[in-house]
Amino acid sequence: MTSARAAAAELGTFLGNPREPGGPFSYRETVAAEERNELPEGAIHAIRSWGFQEFLVPVEQGGRFGNLEELFCVTRTVAQRNLTVAVMFGSALLGANPVWLWGSDEQKKALAAEILRGRLTCFGVSEADHGSDLMSSATTVRHTGGHLVLSGAKWPVGNATRARFVTTFARAEEGRRFSLLLVDKAELPPGTWAQLPAVRTAGLRGHDLSGIVYDEAPIPASSVIGHEGTGLAQTLKALQITRTAIAALSIGTMDAAIRIALRYAHDRELYGRPVYDLPVIRDTLLKAHVDLLIGECVAVPVSRALSVAPSRLSLWSSVVKFFVPVLAEEVVASMAAVLGARGYLREGVADGIFQKLQRDHAIASVFEGTTHVNLHGVAHQLPHVLRRASREATAEEAAGRRRLLEAVFCMTRDAPRWEPDGSRLQLSNRGHDEITTGWDEAERHLGELAAAPDPLPVLPELRGLVGEFRERSTACWSSVTAERDWDSGSVRAQSVATEHAVYHAAASCLLTWQVNRKDLGGEFAAGGWLVLCLERLLQRLDPSRQLSAHHAAPLERVVLDSLEKDGEFSLHSFRI
Template sequence: MTRTDAVPAGAHDLERRLGDPYAPANPLGFDAILAADERGEAFAEGEAALDAYGLNAEFVPHAYGGRFARVDDLVEIMRSVYRRDPALGLGYGTSSFISSVNVWAAADEEQCRTVAAHLLANRKVACAYHELAHGNDVARSDFAALPDGKDLVLNGRKEVVANIQRADALVLFARTGTGPGSRSHSQVYVDKATLPPDALRYLPRFPSLGMRGVQLGGVEFTDCRLPAANILGRPGQGLETALKSFQVTRTAVPAMMTAVLDTGLRTTLRHVRTRHLYGRTAADLPWIRSALAGAFADLLMCEAFASAGARALHLLPQQTSVYASAVKFGISQRLLDAMHQLSVVLGAHSYLRQGPNAIFQKLHRDLKPVGFGHAARAVCQVSVLPQLPLLAKRSWAAPAAADPALFRREADLPALRMDRLAVSGRGGDALVASLPTALDALPDGTDRRLHDLVAHFTTELADLTDVCAALSPAGLSFMADPAAYDLVVRYVTVLTAAACVQTWLHNADGPDAFLTDPAWLIAALHRLRAKPGAVADEAPEDVQERLMAELLDRHDHDRSFGIANRTYTTGKGRP
């Protein structure tokens, strides 16, 4: 089945409600967002608008009265928030989304309905996993919720938690057993309204360079008693639930943040088209055109990869333990690098806190957590590395065509089944296994440059297969040699290339003509071919000019720069 519109109706509705962010008279625009950021406060007007829209319903499954059905739809809706204010996206929405996914993954019916009612009433839920002493190693958490008769007794602290004080309820990752091993932790739901006044103490807020509107704080519990029924799911299931829910959130959150690059690119383009140098606009200078085309290619590449990852949660849930970490690892660095390159183009204008380009410096700061927030890139590498040998032996060595629904934007998807997500992929990787089949699937008359690039990544996959299949189990822990971690970089690069190639192949007869154009794919594969840390392999000049023409057309017709190519409310503020 296919849908008539690849973009969910909610995304169009939210765009209309939030209006043109560049328009000075818009109370929800960049001027108001920057003023709240300067004060280090949550953007109150934005939160009120999201309340009126009912954004929390996007996080609640249909079965409990909400609108959450597809991860890719949720991502597209949230991009309308993140492209304006990432702090609003995280502080209002994503923190509650991250919390609630754990509930849908493990809780019983009554618990799910309780949390759903909480969210649908525009209340917030905070997810309290981390402790400064242990960082991303949540399995070593000391926070205790130990059983005492029919109660749990909470003791300990959680730190650097978004919305810990503003949230009405918490999902706590806690030690519920004293023994070693993975069955000593559970997730506990806490409705603050049910607690005695002295049950908890808030710790001082943590100031931050970016995301200034997000309240990062901590909480300390001392001998706080809760019913044991507040454990979500079975006691001792906490780590398994976290590893499954992380697959959804590690995929979705970086995908939402691609919208930050969209606005960064849009702001830069607006500037260079009005900046005159050497008798022409800055947008006419070859190196600036190359930088803009490269950032555009990076954005399309990231969103093609993210889309495949999001759709895999529905179609290949047993394999997304690998894909989720790969999406987080691969997209985050590319977004950061692209924004940095745009800051070079903007020069001094990239750090001005007032004026028409002031939103750029905020977005540049707010984007930084994409690389370490929720789960650091290094953690993602550690989770992928041990799976490489089995992937090489079971999937990469046996090429097979992938389900077109992984890539076709209008294709329908089955319901998201959290119970089908697996802690380990067990060697399944349909996406990379599809790459060798793409060479034979290239249409007659395909640009020879594109054919050679696909062949390059097919050869890279063959070499990676041989190397990873020979890896020793002793060299796959967090103490692995740095060269082993380089294999993760190579794998994620090939995985991204496969997603881009298949997206191009499977949207050939879709409604967006540009997706059928080989130019964006040639540019994306050129950039992926560059060695890590090297200057990007720039696409041929004619390819860059095709990308620039598309970029300018989308800007002038108020279209998004990402893979959706959808209408954005951006025109009235144009200079």
């Protein structure tokens, strides 16, 4: 078991089974607190006593943030039980990352000590009138004598009231140069700043979503994170990390929603038999589980890429941030259909937690860049990716690609230690995309497996599916290269970027299988789940496609075994 899986299992045992009442992370306590617009009493104390905050602080600063995969897995475990708590710590990570990447030793030391004590930080970047339009930020900073003066309002900001340190995005009064500043509210003179009131939201009730106003607030010149004038690039780079981590919220939500609906379908009887026996219900549950496996194949490798190939995150994190939350929204909606009226109630099945899951997860596709913002980022890079893919790779480049993919997609070894260094993150992949540009190589590899003694029975199906993806992606990408004036903000470009995300997901599923097939063996290596994932992704391009029924039973056995043993719904379930 990798350290990431071990930490998640330890945390899951500590938090307990959410179906059992009594603990602060039980569904009953969570729903009761939700009614009061609060977090469950004792929840924050419990998770701090376990040490979750240590996963927000890099190892060299005294924490346990060894790689993003570890943080991803423990965040998923919390999100399965209470998404609001997971978002609270996610907001803290967002504020802390610029300091880990570019901060001075003094800034890192002060922030690490604050977080390790269980306290929070936040990122003041949004403004009421500008949203994600960072270039229009109206918060300003100017030099006066030996210090800086900060003015403006940041809203809405997660943890803005509870946090002591606010990483603040501000524009120099003279010109359009931006900086990130680590502001210590405890050091601001009275009258130079104020908290904005909490914002009422549909979901995440109890989360501190508020804001802060600076009014000629004096701060030390040493508050600048890194160098003055680099704040825009720093923000865009830091978001690559949290965009990837957000997928943990979505996968945790999918796991919880499927588990609730699956138990209900077995317990509830209609027409003299369990709801689960109805073909349409069974099909809906199977597809939801396949979607969860797809989401895992897409997101977890990119979390490992922060340690292995951080320069690839500018494109890959945008694909993850668009694709996985949208996938989860669809899964939650389909599980609501399984539950029927019970999914709408604030009581009853799973103590009424399902309606909270629906409302809480709605934010996942909005923050850290909306769906359209991330699709724009993908569309902007596509022409560069396709131009690079059109040339013949050297033998050295091909070998480098294989090494990178093996490290990124490995499920049985720890990801390398993350060494925070902002220079290793890039604003563009510079045309590199090892994940989606290897269909020809994938076909050759499957052909070699088919020619070996005792080939897997699933190989003819896989070869057919991979061939179809290669043809579809080639046709899609040819249409991009044929356009002279590619407008990454157009409706057409957003559509192509959406399709590209499907090819990225399909390649990620295939690579997950290829890299781990020998080590995991059994039903994982047999590949029936992979056929279902590829067919399910083709349904996004052609809704008339059907899933292969003969692969459903083996996957169903794994799912029901995981349900019985309270294991995660995951590719790792194949090892139970």
